[in-house]
């Protein structure tokens with residue numbers, strides 16, 4: 001099983017993981033064979049990548065999830081409802097927000113050994129909702145690593161889930177624009193933290209610090225952010241965490257103007273942004289929770305052989321278990337074998353293959369349904 005861009009989908013491939021919309025509707029179920037009609041439909045609804053089966057690795061259930069599919073969908077639906085409620089001048093259901101944040105915290109605390117895997121596939125339209133849920137999960141995992149207590153986790157979780165609620169006052173056209181923005185348009189977008197704060201302050205049952213997460217999530221550690229150009233410890237610690245989670249998750253998403261970065265690239269980028277954009281401590285805590293080479297990625301080892309990551313070691317995120325399937329000349333090996341990189345000190349991952357390289361390598365290896 002591997003994740004491939006919708007661009008590279010070919011009729012005959014088989015879906016490995018069900019794709020849902022944010023309302024929980026099944027867009028394409030696991031086990032279905034891709035047809036030209038499905039490919040067209042996926043493009044139409046803006047799904048940019050799909051997990052497909054391959055002959056080398058067929059255990060989608062092996063991908064651990066920090067949060068169950070059920071909680072993820074419930075939370076996404078709630079965020080969507082919250083945005084819709086405000087659009088139609090209704091009040092936010094803060095009690096429901098608090099309940100889902102509580103249940104996410106419980107689930108994360110009971111899955112402490114699990115690394116964050118990006119397992120969901122999203123469409124452009126639903127970007128904000130999926131993104132809000134991921135930012136909430138990533139922020140809470142970071143805070144758990146930093147030793148936060150329940151009360152702080154709760155305040156942070158509410159703020160993280162609703163950090164972009166101020167975008168409700170911006171036009172959809174502006175938010176989804178794929179061309180470069182004019183400086184006036186930038187100024188408008190930069191208002192959303194203040195709008196979010198104004199909205200959340202009208203609720204007595206939203207903690208003040210959660211509202212500050214919305215206000216401060218675009219401030220920068222070096223003081224060059226907005227709206228108030230706060231620097232270093234002037235920025236509330238919750239907002240420092242959410243700022244990292246926000247950028248990290250945005251890099252992993254396919255956007256109308258660019259495809260998603262790989263996990264490895266995204267981790268490198270946010271690590272480089274440490275000290276300028278972000279507090280280094282918050283970056284380190286977030287990165288310690290990430291499966292740097294997620295299950296299903298195709299990697300080249302320092303030996304020149306290529307294989308698929310089939311399992312991760314939570315204590316050694318850069319040393320997963322790799323199923324080696326191609327030799328150093330790119331030929332398929334007669335028999336694949338697994339190597340546990342925690343046990344082989346001299347071998348390391350030289351690079352993660354790009355989507356194009358993977359497609360070339362796997363060419364002609366679309367499995368027949370009978371083989372699966």
Ligand SMILES: [Fe+2]
Pocket residue numbers: 163164192217218
């Ligand atoms: Fe934002």
